[in-house]
Amino acid sequence: MTIQTANGFSLDNTGRRIIVDPLTRIEGHMRCEVNVDADNIIRNAVSTGTMWRGLEVILKGRDPRDAWAFVERICGVCTGCHALASVRAVEDALDIRVPTNAFLIRQIMAKILAWHDHVVHFYHLHALDWVNPVNALKADPRATSALQQAVSPNHPKSSPGYFRDVQNRLKKFVESGQLGIFKNGYWDSKAYLLPPEADLMAVTHYLEALDFQKEIVKVHTILGGKNPHPNYMVGGVPCAINIDGDMAAGAPLNMERLNFIQQKIQDAFTFSQNVYVPDVLAVASYYKDWTYGGGLAATNVMDYGDFPTVQGDKSTDRFPGGAIIGGNWDEIHPVDARDPQQVQEFVTHSWYDYGKGREDIGLHPWDGVTDPHFELGAGAKGSRTNIVEIDESARYSWVKAPRWRGNACEVGPLARYILAYSKGVPYVRAQVDDALGRFNSLAGTSLTPRQALPSTIGRTLARALEAHYCAQQLLDDYDALITNIRNGDLATANVSKWDPSTWPKEAKGVGLVAAPRGGLGHWIRIRDGRIENYQCVVPSTWNGGPRDAKGNIGAFEASLLGTPMVNPEQPVEILRTLHSFDPCMACATHVMAPDGEELARVTVR
């Protein structure tokens, strides 16, 4: 049967059904089912979050000042963004303004996290959708060296000998068979298009990225005080400043530590400039004809906006917020997270219950309900504990379906880049135009931003550009911090409302963060000093959520439609596009993996 969705997509579930469960190399657990037609082109897609999410309910009755420490434990990836969203929500509810130093230190921590997250995502979780490490063993290191010098002449590690050493190391490792990440792949698939020399370059940079990422994490240890779980605090940051202080453990932030942070930021800037962005452009140029995966990005994108240069002034957001609907890049609708009519979550197709007669309504997160209701549709095959095939006409996911004024929207770096480009943010304009110029010259194409950005490759490129923009912002934030400290401001916390006796009987607030995976919001209601209701609407909920009451499909499902598969038994294309979102189902649903299979199970029916 073919149906037209309200948001303009055509779904046909008559062809062969391909089931991928679990989807690998993501945080958390999700399942994807698609139907392909006689030419193996995807005509229907179903995204199912397969883990119950219960974060909200375990916070009921807790002290709002402690919520960050709980949300920090959701999973091992977005630790800092959830903690930041949480303290921002409480501060919003209680009308607390944090000191300038705290505002800047939090921004530095958030952007270090974003930079780190993007680099790790590309090299560790996503690159293997494009790069074939086994093929790298066949490379001539001299050809890799020539390629390296062509795509990034400023990167010093480019000699044939260097690449030969890496190749030997890799050979030993692949032969030993101990590294799961290289073991489980579809390395004989014709979906891999890189020549061996490019594969070797990418694998080499994977190792460089690993060496490098551990350095950048040290900034978190210094600013967050405690690693690997940094400390946050309602009202500010839990680190004191004493420029002339000594280096004793736990001592206040001093000049030596600040210099160390500056050095790490500069190194990050150099790495994304000379390695990460050039790698994405080089890999993309070999896949120039693989233009799939745009989905919702071509029409609807949304972000709340973040990273202002002036605290509390949204007009200075370096990632401006807003919503673009229907592909009209000339009109950016303002987004207000407090307006009950704007952000709403629907559960018509989710395993939650809003109460009798309320199946099709949307609830604003302040009034959100998280009551589980697991029930399979009549057309589902298998049993409740062993689903063979989902029935997407009924409830089919543990993820809710968030909507902005009823519209399904994509969120994430690509959404932010489309918004910032449309809005004419000079840095982003220059960056996108430069990157596309380089891509077009490598690939021999003449794509415009409107053609290139809404695609799987565009999503991956936007993430790389965002990492580099974060590094640039970090340099600026660092300067602003030093200037503020030199001007004599040493305050890091505002404790005027620390004591709950100073709080109103009832309060509500929202904390918004431009998290690496997209716009993140925590909504809190406080009553008598305790948490009454807490709702997180996370980026992977926006992107990975199921259909809504009107049948609008979400970003994951939309992105897969129209994509040809080389071989449906080897779902490289599905993994490639879904990984481009950097799905983190651990917080969209919950951390509770089953049996840890590393190779996706694929069923063709």
Added chain:
Amino acid sequence: MTIDQQEGGTVGRVLVLGIGNILWADEGFGVRTVEYLAARYEFPAPVELMDGGTQGLYLLPHLEDLAGLVIVDALDFGLPPATVHEVHGADVPATIGARKMSLHQTGFQEVLALLDLRGHAPRRVSLVGVQPVTMKDYGGGLTPEVAARVEPVARAVLDLLARDYGVVARARPAPGGETLVTPAVARTPYETGRPDAAVACRYGDERVLARMEG
């Protein structure tokens, strides 16, 4: 001391690392055991304790070039519930990889492999763990059976440190020394402040649970 040394560059460190997600009942065992040790004992250099949570790659800088790594975790050893078990050396990554129950174990096995690939593996690795009773109690603390293993496993870690590294921890005069885990989610406030089951659903997805049991 340079920052690099302070943050983990020193050669010869021995790290006792508790891993797992404290929000899922017995899955928090590793973290809670290390929390227990930190509150009751002082550890002379080169021993350090760490609450690793579910942090995968974020742990890399702390795990490079260790003289010793002692992992404390709740693991499916295929043994009766609440059984304590020790594994050493090359068997450690294989054990973690064999029957994964939780996401953090996939991540952690990879972290160990990456240390090896890059030539920074710990010189000696041990794992002291317990067979969990349940992990499907979201927001819950340790089950009584597993909670009763915290003290014996802590004792096993102390013995191991003495035996393999010649380090003897000193008991603190009164518990409550170092707050290794953020106070808000330390074991006692976490377990006593739990909302009522009537308002906070405590179970997981039954399909996932069925597979864990099968």
